[in-house]
Amino acid sequence: MRRETQNILLVLLGGALLKIGVNGDYLRYVKPAQQPWVVAGGAVILLLGAVAIVRDVLAARQARTVTTGHGHHHPARSAWLLVVPVLAVFLVAPPALGSDSVIRTSAGAPRSAVAQDAAAFPPLPAGDVVPLTLTEFVTRAGWDSRGSLNGRTVRLSGFVVHGNEGVLLARMVIRCCAADAAPMTVRLASPQAARYPDDTWLEVTGQVVPGTAVAANGYTPDVTVTALRPIPAPQDAYEY
Structure with a gap:
């Protein structure tokens, strides 16, 4: 998996944890006392993903500045398909046990x-x-x-x-x-x-x-x- 995909997945995971921690959907998974840990974990993961994205963007700009060759790099677009199941899991919350x-x-x-x-x-x-x-x-x-x-x-x-x-x-x-x-x-x-x-x-x-x-x-x-x-x-x- 490419670094770009990993970073996007981190952002999605952190954002999903923050979402369920704020809107109350976390109660389908854990006790109310665990809410601070859900929110804190989501914030940390989201921050790590954002920092990694910013760092990679700056590194890519610097690399383009110093590169003199004529080669072209084609990213593996298929790796982005991994985002689809992540969106399905975190945007369609399952119901509580019944x-x-x-x-x-x-x-x-x-x-x-x-x-x-x-x-x-x-x-x-x-x-x-x-x-x-x-x-x-x-x-x-x-x-x-x-x-x-x-x-x-x-x-x-x-x-x-x-x-x-x-x-x-x-x-x-x-x-x-x-x-x-x-x-x-x-x-x-x-x-x-x-x-x-x-x-x-x-x-x-x-x-x-x-x-x-x-x-x-x-x-x-x-x-x-x-x-x-x-x-x-x-x-x-x-x-x-």
Whole structure:
């Protein structure tokens, strides 16, 4: 690959990192805490590419000044075709992980359980409807021996997954980046939920069915649905 092409690729890569770091698309790949590193990395790469381009332009001008021969150099234009896949990758951002990732993960090893003491779960706040993340809801349903969810109405949000065991509401949970994402799921006991296609985002109000989150089903509790409605996909689709 010619130096000119390498420099252009550096500029494109740095610009793409800056773009996703500023407009929020970086949340499809990493946690919010990583934004400064994404922006800083993009700025450094962009600066390196710009400096290299300026240096090569100055060197080429100097070479033309001192050259007395009659030879001509024809650059390999085919190398510039390498820019096309780079533009495709960075200008067409892929969506966040969705139902396909949940199905593939569920087909593998079952979710491992980490035993937690009941004291680790404080009482739920007062209110007729308690908003919870899917992670907290599943964790309480599976390991809170005090049954803090029993009889409480909660509000959850996630995307629809049509699995072998029914309709699921899911969120992908990441520790660092999308590469380590794992699903949290609940089973929706509602005929209405089946009408929505995969990856439709729903806000669901309902109650846990006690005793349904067990190791045999990957700690996926059942939820008796009292209300649900479609919602726009959030910019930050992951939980942490």
